[in-house]
Amino acid sequence: MSAQEISKAEAKVFVISAIALSVTVCNAAFWYGVFGKIFFTHIIYVWAAATAALLASLFIPRMETPLLKLPWRGRFILALPTIWLVLGAFIDMESYRPNSIGTxxxxxxxxxxxxxxxxxxxxxxxxxxxxxxxxxxxxxxRVALPAIVLLIGVAGFILGTSHTRLLTCENFKIGGHHVPENCRKAGEAPY
Incomplete structure (x- = not known):
């Protein structure tokens, strides 16, 4: 396929999509690499964005565009984080029972x-x-877009797991983040 076959509009959409998706995935992957956990703030961001998209879809007329034509299945998928939060609030995790229906x-x-x-x-x-x-x-x-996002996500995870080579404890403090237990002290060799 030659470059001439790809229109300017298609190239623009491709680049913007790759950037927006990669930044979103890389952020969560990096912090998962550093701490081995998904932070609650990432979950809350997903909940807030999904709920806002769901509520917004209820106020706009159904049009012939993919975004404005959310099927009931799409709305249900966007409601899942809210269902998760509600269930989490009512299921007593203190008396965690692995075989219960609630769990x-x-x-x-x-x-x-x-x-x-x-x-x-x-x-x-x-x-x-x-x-x-x-x-x-x-x-x-269409194949390159998810491949780029996956590549950037994996790179973010690797950067997170290799944070001692790149960042010091002070970098985490200055950034206002929790300092990982295995961080590198200022002046220590990164290896």
């Missing part, structure tokens, strides 16, 4: 929120920010 339900909703809501939310956000996303007609670009 299994919370576990299932947590997995659905992670593996369904986040990708769908990213899709909705990209369609909202880049209304010409449907112009990605070339298979090369």
């Amino acid at each position: 299994w339900t919370l576990w299932a909703v947590t997995l659905a929120s992670a593996f369904l809501t986040l990708p769908y939310l990213l899709y909705v956000m990209i369609v909202a920010v880049v209304p010409d996303i449907d112009r990605l007609t070339h298979v090369k670009l």
